[in-house]
Amino acid sequence: MSATRSEPIAERVARVADAAAAAGVDALLVSAPVNVRYVTGFTGSSGLALISAQRDDGARTGGHRFITDFRYATQASQEVAEAFDREVVADKPLDAVAACLGSAGGRLGFEETGLTVGAHRRLGERLSDGWRLVACEGIVEGLRAVKDAGELERIRAAAALADEALSSLLGEGIVGRSERDVATELELRMRKLGAEGASFEPIVAAGPHGALPHATPRDQLIGGDVLVTIDWGAKLEGYCSDCTRTFATGAEISRRAREVYALVREAQELGLQAVRAGKTGREVDAVARAVIEQAGHGEHFGHGLGHGVGLDVHEAPRLSRTAGELPLRPGNVVTIEPGVYLPGELGVRIEDLVIVTEDGGEAVTSIPKELTVIG
Numbered sequence: 001m002s003a004t005r006s007e008p009i010a011e012r013v014a015r016v017a018d019a020a021a022a023a024g025v026d027a028l029l030v031s032a033p034v035n036v037r038y039v040t041g042f043t044g045s046s047g048l049a050l051i052s053a054q055r056d057d058g059a060r061t062g063g064h065r066f067i068t069d070f071r072y073a074t075q076a077s078q079e080v081a082e083a084f085d086r087e088v089v090a091d092k093p094l095d096a097v098a099a100c101l102g103s104a105g106g107r108l109g110f111e112e113t114g115l116t117v118g119a120h121r122r123l124g125e126r127l128s129d130g131w132r133l134v135a136c137e138g139i140v141e142g143l144r145a146v147k148d149a150g151e152l153e154r155i156r157a158a159a160a161l162a163d164e165a166l167s168s169l170l171g172e173g174i175v176g177r178s179e180r181d182v183a184t185e186l187e188l189r190m191r192k193l194g195a196e197g198a199s200f201e202p203i204v205a206a207g208p209h210g211a212l213p214h215a216t217p218r219d220q221l222i223g224g225d226v227l228v229t230i231d232w233g234a235k236l237e238g239y240c241s242d243c244t245r246t247f248a249t250g251a252e253i254s255r256r257a258r259e260v261y262a263l264v265r266e267a268q269e270l271g272l273q274a275v276r277a278g279k280t281g282r283e284v285d286a287v288a289r290a291v292i293e294q295a296g297h298g299e300h301f302g303h304g305l306g307h308g309v310g311l312d313v314h315e316a317p318r319l320s321r322t323a324g325e326l327p328l329r330p331g332n333v334v335t336i337e338p339g340v341y342l343p344g345e346l347g348v349r350i351e352d353l354v355i356v357t358e359d360g361g362e363a364v365t366s367i368p369k370e371l372t373v374i375g
C-alpha cells in the first residue's frame with residue numbers, strides 16, 4: 001500500500017524547507033525513519049531525505065533528494081513523492097550525501113536524534129571543506145505534532161481497532177489467565193483486526209504489580225478482587241493509539257483501591273476538561289496534578305500527565321511539570337493519563353487519547369471509565 005496517496009507531501013516538504021531556512025541552514029538531512037516517512041512517504045527502513053532550504057532554484061544543494069539503497073529501489077519508486085529526486089546507491093545512503101551536496105559549501109543541518117555519533121563523524125569526513133554540520137532539534141517533530149485530517153482519521157481508526165480488540169478479550173474474562181497471556185492475546189487480536197501490530201508492548205499488571213507504571217506482563221495468574229491495569233494501543237497505517245484502563249476483578253476490592261480509583265478518575269476528568277488550544281502542557285498537567293496532590297498522593301504520581309501520539313507513540317507535545325511554554329494547538333493529539341502508584345499495594349492509571357481543538361478536546365477512546373468488574 002502506498003503511504004503517499006492521501007498525504008500532503010508537497011506541503012510538508014515546503015514547510016520543512018521553510019523551517020530549515022528559519023533555522024539558518026542551507027539544507028536539512030532528515031534521517032530519523034519516522035521523519036523520513038512523514039516527509040517523503042517512504043515506509044522502508046533505509047532512506048534519507050535531503051531537503052534544500054533554498055526556496056527558489058535550490059541550485060546550491062540540488063533540490064530535494066531522497067537517497068536509499070538498492071534493496072528499496074522498487075519501494076522508493078512507488079512511495080516517494082514527486083517532490084524528490086530519487087537516488088539509489090549500492091552501499092550506505094549516508095555516504096552518498098556528500099556527493100549530492102557537492103563542493104559549493106554551506107550549512108548542513110542534521111537531526112540530533114537521527115544520527116549516531118559514528119554516522120555524524122563519517123558524514124563530516126566525507127563532506128567537502130565548505131560544508132559545516134549544524135545540529136537541528138525537532139524541526140520535523142514540530143510539524144508532526146499538528147495532525148492533518150488524514151492523520152486524525154488514522155489515529156481514530158487505530159483507537160477504535162484497539163478498543164474493539166480489548167472489548168472482545170474482556171468479554172471472555174481475565175481471571176485465572178496470566179498477565180502475559182492476556183497481553184499476547186490482546187496483541188494478536190489487534191493484528192487479526194488489521195493492525196500492523198501493537199503500538200508498544202501491552203502492559204497488563206494486576207494487584208501490587210500495578211504499582212509499576214511500566215510493568216512487564218508476568219506469567220503469574222490474575223486473581224480475583226484486585227485491580228488490573230491494561231495499557232495498550234494499535235498501530236494502523238503507521239499511526240499509533242494509546243489508552244489505559246484499570247479494571248477490578250471482583251466486587252471485593254479494598255476500600256483503598258476504590259478511593260484511589262475515584263481520585264484518579266476525577267483527576268483524569270479534570271485534565272480532559274482542561275485541554276484546549278492555547279493552554280500549555282504544563283498548565284493542563286497542573287490541573288490534574290493538583291487534585292492528586294490535594295489528596296496527599298502527589299508523590300505517587302511520578303510521571304507527566306501525557307504526551308503526543310502519532311507516527312510515534314511518544315512524541316511532541318508533552319504535558320508535564322517540565323513541559324515548555326509552547327501552547328497546545330488544534331490538531332495536536334495527546335494523552336491524558338494520570339496515575340497513582342502505591343508501592344507493594346496497587347496502582348491505578350486511566351488514559352484517554354484526545355484530539356486538541358480550538359475550544360476543548362475530543363477523546364477518541366470509547367471504553368467506559370466507571371470502575372468495571374471483569375471476571
Ligand code: ZN
Nearest residue numbers: 231242243244
Ligand atoms: Zn498508554
Ligand code: ZN
Nearest residue numbers: 242335337351
Ligand atoms: Zn501514554
